[in-house]
Amino acid sequence: MxxxxxxxxxxxxxxxxxxxxxxxxxxxxxxxxxxxxxxxxxxxxxxxxxxxxxxxxxxxxKARERGPKRGKRQLGGRTEAIVDDVLNVWLPKQRQLAHPLSDLTLEIRRRCAESGARPPSRSTVARWWATHRETQALERVNADQPPGNFVVRNPLNVVQVDHTQADLLVVDDLLRRPLGRPWLSLAVDVATRCVVGFYLGMDRPGAATVALLLTRVVLPKAEWLEKLGVQAEWPMHGMPRVLHLDNAAEFKSRALLAGCAEYGIELMYRPVGRPHFGGHIERLNRTLMERVHGLPGSTGSSPKGRKARPPEKQAALTLREFEQWLALEIAQHYHHSAHRGLLGATPASTWTSRTAAAPAPTLPESPDAALRFLVRFLPIARRTIQSDGLTLFYVRYWHPIFSAWREDRRLVTIRYHPEDLSRIFVSSTGKEFIEVRYADLRRPPISLWEQRAAVKALRDEGQRTISEVMVFRTIEQQRRLIADAKSMARKAKRHSTPAREHSAHGIFEQGASPSAASASTQQPDPVDYSKPATAYDVEQW
Known part of the structure; x- marks a missing residue:
């Protein structure tokens, strides 16, 4: 050649x-x-x-360039360490330098003289400083990218997850007194802008919240919507390939890391202090909160003006009612509204068209696939098998295999479902789990939040020693109070309805004013005694 x-x-x-x-x-x-x-x-x-x-x-x-590379230092290791410390630690603390290059050179030479290292020349310091400034400028450019450049084509390739405290006060089921502002956890598909799952709760989000949210993302939502009492079409579900998260502690829990590793879900964390890297879900949060501001009990997005519209007096929705409203708002309104980020298309139509071209990945078809997925993401606890079984949250559990494990008081891994403590999942190896029920099968299913409320009520009563019997008795009493209150409210409403209907149809339909109606009830028509008396059928004694 x-x-x-x-x-x-x-x-x-x-x-x-x-x-x-x-x-x-x-x-x-x-x-x-x-x-x-x-x-x-x-x-x-x-x-x-x-x-x-x-x-x-x-x-x-391409041929490699010969000779030393630009910015490469050829002095000793001690000199390079001094230069790095001066450029990265000393220099940022100096508010104002009259002659930056001269001051840098003097500081480096002073430190080199103290440590006995070889001092660099002024021209060498100038080259290093220029390289340092270029590196900082590039880092600023990369960190300050404007929002809106995160482009994803296929559904569930990237799912953003975030939490926010709703701008709404909810009330309790019993006395309709304000409970506080609930926490809303959202998962949005970046490619289609569809909400693929949400979770609502009063407790600050934790590992359990993330687990329950992920199950709603992956599993079909028909069963959950039926349990919630909402009739809506919500076909968005499947296995996400990447979860885009902030740096909160619940997104780095052992349960989430282990579950994502098991199912091949990659975790991508946003840079610290850069909320615009999660711009899609941040914008969705604002959109939903703007809709929430029209509900009774809304706190608004700013504390200004809250005295003029006290949300404590206007709060009317329970946590369940607010969850129903959110499900309807997302499934029937948001998913079918034109979205600017989709060039005017709706999230629902975008999901339909893109899943037809690239179907969203789902769980493998097997009878226990959903349960296996749920267990992998549930919160983790560790206990030792005792002679009477296993105790968690003051509740005792038993399984025949405990007879073999209790001999060496084996330490086991437990995964529990916060919404249903009637069963837990126990493993001695951390891989295969067995389902374990109450030791006393007569106990009803309870949630972790009911258990915590019962324990708090017992503590408030001065109880120092709490037992399983006391916890279930307190929960039963609280449930009975709520059921009785709802029954009384229904009876009162049923008895008051006929009177209101009679008043409305019997008087106001005739064109009389409310004052005239009250006058007619106070002054009955006079009796005409010249007319014969009317005979009525009566019972004979």
């Missing part, structure tokens, strides 16, 4: 020889033939081929 005249021709010639060699193992004979064509040593052919296979473009075989 003729000798190339310049570097570009040389690179093109090398690429022409390397491309037909394929990607498999290269025999030595072929390498020697290629080396003869290129006037190179056969070992150089292998080295160039490795670079070419990692990036199969002509520029990948």
């Amino acid at each position: 003729a000798k190339p005249e310049n570097d570009a021709e040389r690179e093109a010639a090398i690429a022409r020889v390397l491309r037909p060699l394929g990607t498999g193992p290269l025999p030595l004979e072929q390498a020697k033939q290629a080396a003869k064509l290129l006037n190179l040593h056969w070992a150089t052919v292998y080295r160039l081929r490795r670079r070419f296979l990692s990036n199969p473009v002509t520029s990948a075989v």
Whole structure:
């Protein structure tokens, strides 16, 4: 082969020889033939081929520049450590320097003299400082990217998850007194802007919240909507490939990390202090809260003006009623409204069209696939098997296999469902779990929040020692109070309805005013005694 005249021709010639060699193992004979064509040593052919296979473009075989690289330091290790400390630690603390280069040089030389290191020249410091400023400028550019450049094509490729405290006060089921502002956890699909799941609760979000939210993302929502008492179409579900999260502690829990590793879900964390990296879900939070501001008990987005509209007096929705409202608002209104980020299309139509082209991944079809997925993300606790079984949250559990495990008081891993403590999942190896029920099967299913409320009520009564019997008795009393209150409210409403209907239909439909109606009830029509008396059927004694 003729000798190339310049570097570009040389690179093109090398690429022409390397491309037909394929990607498999290269025999030595072929390498020697290629080396003869290129006037190179056969070992150089292998080295160039490795670079070419990692990036199969002509520029990948570009000749390396000879000599020291720009910005590379050639002084001793102590001098380089001093320079790094001055540039990265000392310099940012200086508010204002009259002559930055001179001051840098003097500080570096002073430290070098103290440590006995070789001091650099002024020109060397100038080069290092210029390289340092360029690096900082590039970091600022990369960190300050404007929102809206996060483009995802296929559904569930990236799902953003975040929590927010709702701008609404909810009331309790019993006395309709304000409970506080609930926490809303949302999961939004970046490609279609669809809400693929949400979770509402009074407690601050934790590992249990994330687990329950993920199950709603992955599993079909028909059963959950039926349990909630909401009739709506919500087909968005499936296995996310990437979860885009902030740096909250609940997003780094053992349960979440282990569950995502098991199902191949990648975790992507936003840079600290950069909320615009989660712009899609931040905007959705604002959209939903703007709708919430029209509900009774709304606190508004700002504390200004709350005295003029006290939310404590206007609060009317319970937590369940607010959850029903959110489900309807998302499934019937948000999903079918034009979205600016989708160029005017709706999230629901975008989901339908894109899942037709690239179906969203789902759980494998097996009878226990949903349960296995749920267990992998549930919160984790560790206990030791005792002679009477296993105790968690003052509740005792038993399984026949405990008879073998209790001999060595084995330490086991427990996963529990916060919404249903009637069963837990126990493993001695951390891999395969068995389902374990109450030791006393007569106990009703309870939630972790009911258990905590019962324990708090017992503590408030001065109880120092709490037992399982006391917890279930307190929960039963609280449930009975709520049921009785609801029954009385229904009876009162039923008895008051006929009177209101009679008043409305009997008087106001005749065109009389309310004052006239009250006057007619106070002053009955006079009796005409000249007319014969009317005979009525009476019972004979």
